[in-house]
């Protein structure tokens with residue numbers, strides 16, 4: 502995260518004695534750091550040692566079910582056709598991946614009875630439908646549709662839904678951290694006046710008293726395609742306090758302030774977050790370009806360095822036909838794409854769009870799974886034929 506936050510009690514000085522109320526037992530300090538000791542970090546203060554483990558079990562490896570001979574074509578698929586049962590982790594269906602990213606959707610219909618940690622990947626969770634509480638060792642907050650929750654890797658957390666009728670999430674795992682774009686921040690890290698969102702829009706974790714409980718607590722740790730069950734002898738949410746720059750947070754897509762130009766502005770104006778290997782954009786309702794002869798629909802383009810993924814949330818999706826909420830389009834890198842027949846003409850003179858969508862542009866090719874094959878619109882690549 503781009504700014505400092507602290508919750509609960511912390512000692513006046515780092516790496517000094519910090520005693521519990523009994524005056525003789527110590528809180529346990531843990532440095533939670535990134536890029537060795539060279540990038541952002543937080544200091545956590547536990548009731549007990551975070552390393553205590555009763556047992557470790559290697560559960561079955563996770564299978565990706567790759568679509569091995571998938572053709573190089575434009576793809577449109579309906580993620581809502583692939584359902585599964587489970588919580589925010591076990592109900593995930595993987596659709597796309599490369600060595601840096603994994604893109605899944607899920608329809609959680611229960612809550613976990615365990616704690617979860619993703620050790621190798623940072624997580625971005627978009628709440629399409631559903632409300633509930635995001636719990637983590639760093640604090641908790643309520644979530645609602647449109648929230649985009651960022652969870653740095655290594656953090657213990659859970660998503661607890663209020664009910665199980667109609668939940669839907671999009672999950673993006675990244676092997677490098679999610680960053681607020683550098684050009685949105687001034688030299689002190691503060692969001693600039695012309696950035697599309699500001700610090701007031703950030704949903705921060707709120708404090709709760711640490712759980713001072715002993716017993717057996719299941720923690721599932723995902724490490725690549727391996728899943729481990731750790732049994733901890735104390736409750737994982739045992740922080741009396743913490744401070745620093747690494748923590749989970751959220752931002753609602755409806756708080757994104759889109760930019761408008763006289764002529765068509767390219768997707769970088771819709772940037773939300775960057776990583777080293779892909780970017781995330783937020784497309785929101787906005788007025789169209791105001792040149793009298795402007796064509797608001799995008800021109801045909803070949804992103805020769807980017808595979809373009811769009812997850813459609815709600816609205817009119819001005820440049821696409823046949824798209825539904827929950828649809829994903831994948832336009833692979835190296836071949837051109839653009840509006841379907843009639844969409845360019847229809848956009849001329851239009852004043853605004855009401856679309857909400859999340860875009861993910863990866864700098865490496867994406868592989869797809871059989872979930873794409875099972876849910877795809879077979880004729881999408883022919884949809885440019887008049």
Ligand SMILES: [Fe+2]
Pocket residue numbers: 799802809832838
């Ligand atoms: Fe595009």
